[in-house]
Amino acid sequence: MAARNTARKRAFQILFEGDQRDTDVLTVLADWIRHSRTDTRQPPVSEYTMELVEGYAKKANRIDELIAQYAVGWTLDRMPVVDRNILRLGAYELIWVDGTPDAVVLDEAVELAKEFSTDESPAFVNGLLGRLKDLKPTLRRDEA
Secondary structure, rough: HHHHHHHHHHHHHHHHHHHHHOOOOOHHHHHHHHHHHHHHOOOOOOHHHHHHHHHHHHHHHHHHHHHHOOOOOOOOOOOOOHHHHHHHHHHHHHOOOOOHHHHHHHHHHHHHHHOOOOOOOHHHHHHHHHHHHHHHHHHHHHHO
8 A cells, every 4th residue: 555655645746736836737747757757766656646636637626616615714725735735635536536445545635734734734634524525425426
């Protein structure tokens, strides 16, 4: 599972970079892939990282709507950029990736928040993704 953990971390970093640069995440992903192929110091971009970033890109508007709707007391603009992108990645994987258990998605998102964000962020990320997990059957049905 270490490979999936690394893939999630890289996907988060790509989403974060796209947000910071105000650039499409698919452009950032292409940059990462190109750099990994031309610079031996850069690690390769895994298939799962690509799957997560590409999947997020397809659902980005819906994901932002869901985060904005269920983030009590926070707008997307005011949310710390790290938290916003951890939530984006977690929401995509939680709702639309069937191969990963929900508990793993939540645990991995909380670990990213512990590593990259504030002391309050893990509880915030866990709470919001937990709410989306509870609503997952309804959210997926609404997509059909």
